[in-house]
Amino acid sequence: VFMEEVAQQSMLQTVRSFLQLYTSMSLEKLAEFMNTTVDDLEQKLLCFKHKMMNVVCKKGNSGLDGEFQSESEVDFFIDLGMIHIADTKVDARYGEYFINQIHKFNEMHRTIKSINI
Template sequence: MMMRRYQDAIRTFSNILLYIQRTQQMFQNRHYLYDQINKQNDQMYTLLAICLVLHPMRIDESVHSQLREKYSDKMIRLQKADLVEFEGSFSFACPKFLSPVPPNYEAIDAMPPNFHKEPFLLQLKVFMDEVYQQQLIPTIRSYLRLYTTLPISKLAAFQEMKEDDLRIILMCFKECPESDKYWVFFPQHKMKNIVWTKGSSGLEGEFQSASEVDFYIDKDMIHIADTKVARRYGDFFIRQIHKFEEVVKQDPEKNTGRMNKLTE
């Protein structure tokens, strides 16, 4: 997440949360462990909400339903680019950061009182700088979804900003020709991040874009194309059928009788 590999972070959080959903009943009798898992579960849902706001993409339906049910208010505030909410969510959910350099114990009295918080404050600043750079992107994305063509002047009026500044922000979505005098070339723009595809190292990967909105600029007009793939309902029903078969296998005689009554 701190490396801006949001797609990999979302996939990892979703897999862990799915595992916790399936095994949560195993820890109910162990209260000390159950409380700790619940806290980590809340922290991961918070981090997942942050990643989805910064990098929207489709996730597992069961995780998404839990996110809508318990964290909808938080998601709304994050989508509105509430910097206070971003800072509070990151402070709650982030791990404990440690300094790799030991303190100077000989001058311990000269150290600031919050010296132990400096690693956390540094990571918080890096994260908030990234959020600040992206705070206009969700709003612009929502406008682009409403149109197939949109004049730059009209979008600039919606955002109450200059057209030249808007052109630069639009490049956070797309790469562009270096020859165009109005456009700035961003080799790693905000809607593109490294995604692991294969290899033994989790640090390997290639640049991919998961944006559901594609567009190009022709002079002063933005042409928008919706690249969102239609939801595939077949996968959902297949997963539910597999779950149903597992339930039947747990008590075949009892559940088979119920199935026969349903089919009669």
């Protein structure tokens, strides 16, 4: 059982790395990249979804009373032979970018304000 889990976890890293590269692609193309069949790829994708789900408990509730949430940085769905991929960490990246721009603007504003013309 342990070795099966190790094999599944090592395969998940490969799936994750391909999913982070694209926003959408056909299952056939992804299966070709991963040197596998479409049926095997679908099993690997389901395994990825399953392994990345965790029960998250609310404060004060029982450890078993929680809701499932994905802990993966990428999410995807399959529609008509196409896999559509979304980066779930995009918001944090955009937020960090805007905060950095605000700091740069404030520094520039202070510099301009200190210049006597």
